[in-house]
Amino acid sequence: MSSALIIIDMQNDFCCVGALAVKDGEKIIEPINGAQEEFDTIILTQDWHPKEHSSFASNNSAEVYSNIEMDYGPQILWPDHCIKGSVGANFHKNLNTNNSDLILRKGCNPKIDSYSAFFENDKNTTTGLEGYLVKKEIKRLYLCGLAFDYCVFYSALNGVNLGFDMFVFQDLTKAIDLNKSEEIAKKRMIEKGINLFNFI
Ligand code: VGL
Numbered sequence: 475m476s477s478a479l480i481i482i483d484m485q486n487d488f489c490c491v492g493a494l495a496v497k498d499g500e501k502i503i504e505p506i507n508g509a510q511e512e513f514d515t516i517i518l519t520q521d522w523h524p525k526e527h528s529s530f531a532s533n534n535s536a537e538v539y540s541n542i543e544m545d546y547g548p549q550i551l552w553p554d555h556c557i558k559g560s561v562g563a564n565f566h567k568n569l570n571t572n573n574s575d576l577i578l579r580k581g582c583n584p585k586i587d588s589y590s591a592f593f594e595n596d597k598n599t600t601t602g603l604e605g606y607l608v609k610k611e612i613k614r615l616y617l618c619g620l621a622f623d624y625c626v627f628y629s630a631l632n633g634v635n636l637g638f639d640m641f642v643f644q645d646l647t648k649a650i651d652l653n654k655s656e657e658i659a660k661k662r663m664i665e666k667g668i669n670l671f672n673f674i
């Protein structure tokens with residue numbers, strides 16, 4: 475059965491001094507490079523927002539990390555991050571991007587956030603990833619990258635709901651952890667039959 479490694483959002487803004495830095499985010503880069511050697515198909519996702527993006531607290535005159543109600547449901551308001559074309563939106567320089575088959579950008583629509591690699595946060599607008607995987611007959615997906623409790627979590631949930639076999643390399647991901655989101659994500663993944671295990 476064909477499988478793929480999906481590396482979620484290994485970008486400057488989610489590492490060390492980035493705008494939405496995930497604690498120890500940069501520590502998983504080297505082991506992710508190692509994991510790439512085990513896969514024939516490698517997909518990178520890249521969070522890629524216009525500066526007027528509706529998920530930015532600054533565009534809503536609201537506090538960072540507060541919650542608002544969008545047309546499509548609840549949305550957390552983030553610091554400005556991964557603005558398209560900015561240094562923060564670039565992949566971290568230590569990430570090996572030479573062997574990736576597909577680079578998928580998400581969060582490009584100013585009105586809808588997109589945590590998942592499959593669907594935007596309205597749960598309906600596709601990124602096209604499902605079609606890519608189906609056409610290539612890839613049925614098993616291994617996830618790693620940032621952040622465990624947002625983009626990795628929602629990608630894993632959507633993937634399992636679409637019928638893919640989902641695996642998450644727990645030691646190749648790090649969480650933002652807002653209001654117990656790490657614990658909640660882990661519990662829901664286990665309930666949904668997503669396989670959590672360590673690469674190393
Ligand atoms: C992410 C919050 C906002 C992520 C992206 O990559 O997990 N989190 N945008």
Ligand code: ZN
Nearest residue numbers: 521555556581
């Ligand atoms: Zn984002």
